[in-house]
Amino acid sequence: MSTINFAAREINFKIVYYGPGLSGKTTNLKMIYERVPGEAKGEMVSLATEDERTLFFDFLPLDLGTVNGFKTRFHLYTVPGQVFYNSSRKLILRGVDGVVFVADSAPSRLRANAESLRNLRENLLEHDLRLSEIPYVLQINKRDLDDALPVEMIRQVLDPTGTVPAFEAVASRFEGVFEPLKGVSRMVLEKLAQKT
Numbered sequence: 001m002s003t004i005n006f007a008a009r010e011i012n013f014k015i016v017y018y019g020p021g022l023s024g025k026t027t028n029l030k031m032i033y034e035r036v037p038g039e040a041k042g043e044m045v046s047l048a049t050e051d052e053r054t055l056f057f058d059f060l061p062l063d064l065g066t067v068n069g070f071k072t073r074f075h076l077y078t079v080p081g082q083v084f085y086n087s088s089r090k091l092i093l094r095g096v097d098g099v100v101f102v103a104d105s106a107p108s109r110l111r112a113n114a115e116s117l118r119n120l121r122e123n124l125l126e127h128d129l130r131l132s133e134i135p136y137v138l139q140i141n142k143r144d145l146d147d148a149l150p151v152e153m154i155r156q157v158l159d160p161t162g163t164v165p166a167f168e169a170v171a172s173r174f175e176g177v178f179e180p181l182k183g184v185s186r187m188v189l190e191k192l193a194q195k196t
């Protein structure tokens with residue numbers, strides 16, 4: 001649900017990075033933030049718990065060109081992955097325009113990936129949203145791990161129909177970080193174009 005600010009001639013979009021705890025969501029945002037020129041970004045707000053994981057959100061407005069004379073502004077959010085922060089995750093999904101699901105390639109996290117995706121669908125339903133109706137891409141992160149599962153195995157579990165755009169990444173080395181963001185942003189803008 002994009003919002004339009006006529007006074008500022010801006011269209012605002014909300015992109016949420018979802019996934020299990022420690023899959024690399026915060027790393028993605030930090031990497032993007034570092035590389036976006038100063039004038040194109042706002043403050044990054046990071047609320048961390050004592051163990052330094054995201055508690056509520058990080059956000060990052062990014063200006064990515066114009067649509068019919070309106071500037072587009074993307075707000076990027078991460079969710080806390082830990083199971084007990086579900087109410088925060090639900091809240092952050094309010095008004096979401098696009099989702100980047102950050103999957104962890106570690107064999108021990110395969111179930112956590114699947115569980116987080118199930119949780120995403122469930123929380124979207126509470127906002128009357130369905131994942132199939134929202135611009136959505138997969139980032140298969142931590143490809144540098146020695147025991148990383150084959151990409152095809154992870155896709156089989158998270159996207160059995162093979163229809164979701166998927167990007168391999170090593171977020172901590174800034175590999176495959178911008179691609180999923182560009183992919184989902186393009187989908188969000190295309191969806192807006194269809195409506196107008």
Ligand SMILES: Nc1nc2c(ncn2[C@@H]2O[C@H](COP(=O)(O)OP(=O)(O)O)[C@@H](O)[C@H]2O)c(=O)[nH]1
Nearest residue numbers: 021022023024025026027141142169170171172
């Ligand atoms: N090996 C490896 N570690 C990563 C990668 N991306 C992130 N990490 C590390 O994984 C840990 C958790 O990352 P973080 O972004 O905080 O996860 P979040 O809980 O999803 O926000 C941190 O120590 C990161 O440095 C990656 O591609 N490969």
Ligand SMILES: [Mg+2]
Nearest residue numbers: 025026053054
């Ligand atoms: Mg985090």
